[in-house]
Amino acid sequence: MRAPRKDQVRNRQRLVTAAREAFGEHGPDLTLDEVARRAGVGATTLYRHFDGKEDLVEAVLDDLVDAVREKAALAAATGDPEQAFRAAFTSSCDLSEAETATFARLATVSGRAGEHAQRLIESVLAPATTRLSEAGGLRAGITVEDIAAFVRMTLTADSAASRGKAIDTLLDGLTRG
Structure with a gap:
């Protein structure tokens, strides 16, 4: 090919x-x-x-996530599993206000778009989440799917300050540290 x-x-x-x-x-x-x-x-x-709008929406979601994927990967490589998880989680929420609004809007266009957005976030967070879970630092029963859903929840915050508070609160509740 x-x-x-x-x-x-x-x-x-x-x-x-x-x-x-x-x-x-x-x-x-x-x-x-x-x-x-x-x-x-x-x-x-x-x-x-x-082929249609759904495919274009997915491509835009991919493009938006690509902006944070590298930062999250670098964060996940941090020595301490909890610090790596916190940094990856935070960096996965590190879109501008406009990008955050666009991602949140597009993720609700259809069930397909929502599932795609979820998979994208999971792919960004899986390495750090798995590492923290294996180290025993993640609250029992929490999965990468849950973490991705929590990231999506932060995207609905009205401001960067509110998003920051939501991130801090979620991280404190998710980790055992």
Whole structure:
């Protein structure tokens, strides 16, 4: 299988970026034709990359999570399992206000989008969560699925200050330290 051409990769990223901005400004009800127009490509190009809005929404969710994935991975590598977990959890919530609002909105577009958002967060947090659990530092019965749900809960906070309080409270309740 051949690698995609550079123009295909560039057009796909332009579509994702345009959708991210457009969904952030106007919500997910925006038409795909409008997203294509904003990206400077035709609707045919959009449909070559995405079968429909659900696929584009998932690509935008992926793009938003990619912004925190590297920070969470670095945090998870910290020596102490509890510090690693706390840092990974906090960094997974480290989106700007606009990005947080966009992620939260898109995660509620459909059941499929919500499940995709959940899986993305789980993939970011699984290494640190598993490590802390194996070290005995995570409250009994808590799973990576639970942790991802708690991260999603923090995304609904009205402000960065409220989100910070929610993160601190959740972390204090989740860890044994």
